[in-house]
Amino acid sequence: MAKYNIALCIFLLSLLYITHGQLENEKSKKRKSNEFDVLIFTQRWPLTACFLWKESSEKHSCSLPKQEEWTIHGIWPTRYHTKGPQFCNTSLPFNPSVLTPLKNQLEENWIDVQNGSDPYSFWKHEWNKHGTCAVAIKALNNEYNYFQEGLKLLNIYNMMDVLAKANIVPGQKYMVENMLIGIEKVLNKRGQIMCAKDKKTGESYVNEIRICFNKTLQLVDCDDIYEFPTNCDRFKQITYPSSVPHDRRVEQI
Structure with a gap:
C-alpha cells in the first residue's frame, strides 16, 4: 500500500x-x-493612395490633405524577414476621446483618404493592429503617446522634405535605385520604397516610403525587414505623381 x-x-x-x-x-x-526587432515608420503618398481607393469602386472618392504632403500610415513593430506582430493586446481598446487634443493635426497628417469614412476608424485600426504591440516601448506606451510620436516623426522625417533634398520632386519619373540612394544620402540610413503597379501598362507609382527605428527610437537601416528594399520594378522608372492618376487599373503590390 x-x-x-x-x-x-x-x-x-x-x-x-x-x-x-x-x-x-x-x-x-x-x-x-509580441516581440519585435524594429519599428517601421510608414508614410504614404496620398495621391497614389487615393487612386488605389478610387480604382476599387467607381463610387469611391477621396479626402486629401490641404497641401501636397506625405502623410502617416502608421508605426509598425516588426520582426525581421516577416510581418507583425499584430493585434497584441485586446485589453487596450481604442478610446477616441484620448485623441481629442491631437485631432486637428491627425486629420491633416494621419489622414484616411477614404472619403466618407469616420477618421477614427483608421486610427482605431492602426492602434489595434500596431499600437497595442508598440506599447512595449516607453515613448509609445499608451494611445496618446503612440499617435503623438507619429506626428513628431513626420515633422522630423517628412518624405516631402527628404526627397526634395535629394532633388526628387512630384511629377517626375525616377529609377527606384536612385530614390533609395537619395533617401540614404539624406538620412544616412537605408529605407524602403513600395509601389502600386498598373497591370495594363506596367507603370509603377510611388505609394509608400518606410524608414526604421530601433527600440530607443534611433533611426536604423531597414535592411532585414520584409520585402526590403522595394517591391517596385527595379529595371523601369517609377512615377512620383503630382496628381491622382486616372483611368488606369492599379493594384497594390
Whole structure:
C-alpha cells in the first residue's frame, strides 16, 4: 500500500510538473509572439493612395490633405524577414476621446483618404493592429503617446522634405535605385520604397516610403525587414505623381 501511495505521489508530481511546463511554454509563446526587432515608420503618398481607393469602386472618392504632403500610415513593430506582430493586446481598446487634443493635426497628417469614412476608424485600426504591440516601448506606451510620436516623426522625417533634398520632386519619373540612394544620402540610413503597379501598362507609382527605428527610437537601416528594399520594378522608372492618376487599373503590390 505504501509503495502504491509513493508511486501515486510520484505520478501526480510528474503530471503537475508536465502541466506547469506546458503552461510556461504557452506563456513563453505568447510573450515571444509580441516581440519585435524594429519599428517601421510608414508614410504614404496620398495621391497614389487615393487612386488605389478610387480604382476599387467607381463610387469611391477621396479626402486629401490641404497641401501636397506625405502623410502617416502608421508605426509598425516588426520582426525581421516577416510581418507583425499584430493585434497584441485586446485589453487596450481604442478610446477616441484620448485623441481629442491631437485631432486637428491627425486629420491633416494621419489622414484616411477614404472619403466618407469616420477618421477614427483608421486610427482605431492602426492602434489595434500596431499600437497595442508598440506599447512595449516607453515613448509609445499608451494611445496618446503612440499617435503623438507619429506626428513628431513626420515633422522630423517628412518624405516631402527628404526627397526634395535629394532633388526628387512630384511629377517626375525616377529609377527606384536612385530614390533609395537619395533617401540614404539624406538620412544616412537605408529605407524602403513600395509601389502600386498598373497591370495594363506596367507603370509603377510611388505609394509608400518606410524608414526604421530601433527600440530607443534611433533611426536604423531597414535592411532585414520584409520585402526590403522595394517591391517596385527595379529595371523601369517609377512615377512620383503630382496628381491622382486616372483611368488606369492599379493594384497594390
